[in-house]
Amino acid sequence: MPNRPALPRRFHRLALATLPALLLGACLDGGGDPPVDPLRVATADGPVQGAQAGGMRQFLGIPYAAPPVGARRWQPPAAVTPWTTVRDATTFGAHCPQPDTTPLAYGTPGGQEDCLFLNVFTPTSPGPHPVLVWVHGGAFYLGRSNGYTPTRLVEQGITVVTLNYRLGALGYLAHPALNDANGRSGNYGLLDQVAALQWVRRNIAAFGGDPSNVTLAGQSAGAASTLTQLLSPMASGLFHKAVLQSPPAITQPTGAAAQALGASTAASAFGCADDANAAACLRALPVERIIAAQPGGFSPLNGPNVDGAYLTATWRDGLAAGLAAKVPVLMGSTHDEFTAFQGQTELRTGAPLSASAYPAALAATYGAALGATVAGLYPLSRYDSPSLALSAAVTDSLFACGVRQSVRQLAAAGNPVWAYEFNDVNAPMVLQPAVSFAYKAYHAAEIQYLFDLPSTSLLNSAQQQLAADMLGHWVRFMRTGNPNASGSNTWPAYSRSDDRLLQFVPAASTVTAGFAADHQCAVWTPGA
Structure with missing residues (x-):
């Protein structure tokens, strides 16, 4: 086959200059792939x-x-x-x-x-x-x-x-x-x-x-x-x-x-x-x-x-x-879980729990025999109100100690576990009206620190920093299975031998080993 003659150099320059216009024309004429719309996704169903x-x-x-x-x-x-x-x-x-x-x-x-x-x-x-x-x-x-x-x-x-x-x-x-x-x-x-x-x-x-x-x-x-x-x-x-x-x-x-x-x-x-x-x-x-x-x-x-x-x-x-x-598991609770539920009782009845009604409330929750024992473990003299005394008991029995027991069981089975307690006693409460006692670190209080809820805008500067810290831990866990930054052990993995968890508090989040004693877990989950 004879050799084709070389094209003049100026033709190369002309071709390069006109190529974008030719490609644009092809697109306008329906040729080529359509532009990708990032807001249109093909799922397996449609x-x-x-x-x-x-x-x-x-x-x-x-x-x-x-x-x-x-x-x-x-x-x-x-x-x-x-x-x-x-x-x-x-x-x-x-x-x-x-x-x-x-x-x-x-x-x-x-x-x-x-x-x-x-x-x-x-x-x-x-x-x-x-x-x-x-x-x-x-x-x-x-x-x-x-x-x-x-x-x-x-x-x-x-x-x-x-x-x-x-x-x-x-x-x-x-x-x-x-x-x-x-x-x-x-x-x-x-x-x-x-x-x-x-x-x-x-x-x-x-x-x-x-x-x-x-x-x-x-x-x-x-x-x-x-x-x-x-x-x-x-x-x-x-x-x-x-x-x-x-x-x-x-x-x-x-x-x-x-x-x-x-x-x-x-x-x-x-x-x-x-x-x-x-x-x-x-x-x-x-x-x-x-x-x-x-x-x-x-x-x-x-x-x-x-x-x-x-x-x-x-x-x-x-x-x-x-x-x-x-x-890997990240698991925890809030310090005052049951105050939200006790607040619902007060809103429903229209009256705070009285000191005289406290024993009956414990008996209704735990039965007469155990209720009497709980009254001694959670005496009214230790709390600002009977509602907070009852809330402390039910927080410990229904949430805190059960969470700790699950953490210990998971760790014993070989799961990497990071345990926490959320304890911002001034967390905003917009889910239900105010009652006669403070909700403190109530059930669901931590969600507004992780997701963007209407109440997130109510966080003060220290709470906003706590929210940023918590979010950082959660995001790192989602990425890597470890809530710590690379090379850090700020939040140690849970160990049954030292029983430590990270307590989230504005400006003072710390690793503590006092959770079991604070929530009387020796009573609620003996042997755990």
Whole structure:
């Protein structure tokens, strides 16, 4: 083949000069790849269109499971029906049905059964970013995903997922008529969380998150959920670290006990007899009737049961047996957990707890014999009010010592654990009206230091610094599984031999070994 003649040098210059215009023309004519829209993401189920706000990309109201309505009420979550047209993801999905708790700001009335939505908040920078999956609290019968704005977490390079899960009787009713082929029922809200974690594993990379670096976290019932997922074989491998903020020390019923309670409740509260028509009767109930008749609080009807598949042992027995996933854990409580609940009692009754009524309140909580013993352990002379005395006792028995016991069990099983106590006695309280005593470091007080809530703006300069310090520890834990900066041991990993934890206090956070004595854990968890 003859050699082609060389092109004149000036032709090279002309070609280089006109190349950008030619490429632009090709794009205008429809040639080449279209520009990438960072607010449009293709999930495994279909495309979604989000929005940018607050310095982060937000994708709201994404369904992660099929609506649990009709025949799907009281069934495990099913796969969502895929879609092909772009789904708007700029507004939150409906929250799950729950009662009105006014004047408290914990529950949001209304909602609808079609509520299995999640939200993704992610940095505008390229990933992969560590992922936080946050499970809201609310005693398993209150709460919603859209009460937690994670601006500062996302600014630190974290992709945050919040989710709804079924609540109350709709989420946890166990009943013989609802049993699967293996004789199991209940735990639906927790299975929803597993489905959301599976969604994260499949999809989060498309949003800039790292599916191999997922932290599961929550507060109160959200922490209890996280503990349950740590122990559940169904959640194995779906997350790599766990944060538990104030899980309550409650015991889970066996599957048989939960079903007996469910059948009794269905008959007495819902009007559905335990007969051949029970399942149809329950699924035909208006959702409003279920919400109005179901029990509130930490009821055995609301929460996990040991069904032998999703959960094979109670929390305490499972931790003692070393069944928890071997992942790093960050776990703690607030110093005055129960003041928020005691405040609710005062708001409901319209009167503070009196000194004369203190023994009866202890007997109602612990029984007559133990109540008398507790009165000696928590004498009124030590506290500013009977309400604070009762709150101290229940804080220690229901939260503080149970958290410490779980920390010790996890450490004994080989999990790296970092333990803390939040103790800002002046933490802002906007969740419920003022009462006759100070709420101090109440249940849920620490959330406003980590997420951007309306009350976060009320933090003074020392509290803002505490919030920054706490956020730094949490973010480092999400990134690496260790809350300390590289080379630092400011927050030592928990050791059963020295029993130390980090106490978060404005301007004076310190490592202390006095937690067990302060909360009388030798009484509440002897031998732990």
